Amino acid sequence: MKNSHLQKVVESFRSLRAGLDEVVIGYAELKDALVCALFRRALGLKGHLLVFSAPGLAKTTLMKGASQLVASMNGGHVVYDRTQGRSDITPEEFISRRKSEYDGDGRLHFVNALQTVQSFLSSAVTGLPGFWHLDEIDKMPARAQFGLLQVMEEQQVSVEGLGTQDLNFTLFATANTKKYDPSAQPIPVSVKDRLTSVVELGFLPLDSDVEVLKRIGSGAKRTLPSVTHCEPSDLLALRSLVAENGLGGLVRISDEIIRGCATVTKLTQTQLPAFTDFSGKFKVAAGPRSYIDLLQEAAVYSLLSGEDVISPTTCIRVGCRVYRGRVEVTPDVTMRAETADTVLVKILHEVFGREGSADPR
Numbered sequence: 001m002k003n004s005h006l007q008k009v010v011e012s013f014r015s016l017r018a019g020l021d022e023v024v025i026g027y028a029e030l031k032d033a034l035v036c037a038l039f040r041r042a043l044g045l046k047g048h049l050l051v052f053s054a055p056g057l058a059k060t061t062l063m064k065g066a067s068q069l070v071a072s073m074n075g076g077h078v079v080y081d082r083t084q085g086r087s088d089i090t091p092e093e094f095i096s097r098r099k100s101e102y103d104g105d106g107r108l109h110f111v112n113a114l115q116t117v118q119s120f121l122s123s124a125v126t127g128l129p130g131f132w133h134l135d136e137i138d139k140m141p142a143r144a145q146f147g148l149l150q151v152m153e154e155q156q157v158s159v160e161g162l163g164t165q166d167l168n169f170t171l172f173a174t175a176n177t178k179k180y181d182p183s184a185q186p187i188p189v190s191v192k193d194r195l196t197s198v199v200e201l202g203f204l205p206l207d208s209d210v211e212v213l214k215r216i217g218s219g220a221k222r223t224l225p226s227v228t229h230c231e232p233s234d235l236l237a238l239r240s241l242v243a244e245n246g247l248g249g250l251v252r253i254s255d256e257i258i259r260g261c262a263t264v265t266k267l268t269q270t271q272l273p274a275f276t277d278f279s280g281k282f283k284v285a286a287g288p289r290s291y292i293d294l295l296q297e298a299a300v301y302s303l304l305s306g307e308d309v310i311s312p313t314t315c316i317r318v319g320c321r322v323y324r325g326r327v328e329v330t331p332d333v334t335m336r337a338e339t340a341d342t343v344l345v346k347i348l349h350e351v352f353g354r355e356g357s358a359d360p361r
Helices: 004-023 028-042 059-073 116-120 142-146 149-154 206-216 232-245 255-269 288-304 312-323 331-335 340-352
Strands: 049-052 080-084 096-102 108-114 130-135 156-159 163-166 169-175 197-200 282-284
Touching (some): 028 169, 028 312, 059 130, 149 156, 312 340
Parallel strands (some): 080 130
């Protein structure tokens, strides 16, 4: 890692990852995915995270703590907003709504005014990207969820009378699903496809629960850990480098890794020669965004791990969270006590665990 700007920024994000361990116990994959999502967006790429779990598993505590740590990294301030999902929310509440006003001649007319996204305009965000916490996205009706598509995918908002304006934020969404809450609504596939990572939390093991109780059972307030400041000049230098050369300017990406990422996606769609036929296991297959996100997630995870090259092992490590929200297995797979994760793990190991996928170093 010879780039001095990269070394400094990576050090800051590593301190964030270490700090999250003091905010919440356990859930390593969620913390890794959160830091990767923020790092991706800091480099000028897309980075959004969705986490599923039962209520009360510290999702909101982690998000609030993470936003405070990010503020510390960013010189004491970060653009933050929390939107509470509910059954009657409309996209107008966080995108734009019409309001009445009078012109200089006293005539009444209507104009559009940005709402929540106003905070995340690129002109208003300095240093690290904004932190948008969308709590219980599955309590929102589909119409409201579809309102997120443009702002998530394109980091832009287009409103009549205001034109198209650039945004700079990372979306961190939480959900319970009907398994844990009957009032939850399905999250459309097109919305999940815009999320770069999806994490599913289970309950902690007993020893971790005991540690949680020791830590917070007394009711004493805990101070946030310290993190390393992230200089805006270092971020700007890295964004410029990525904009000009892509992630290949920061980490080595072999042709084998690129082909492997595309192969994983293709195996959810159809059969390929010399590979097991997994296509019949999926009723919803992954699309092109999945292999883009797999490559980018593996790249930023490698950088945060101090690696200067993407290895097959890293692709296997991050693969499930990239594909989890994009595929659905058939009822036959479920009846055999398998899940999307178990099938995805088989695909990832078959693609990246082969002799021809040896570590390119």
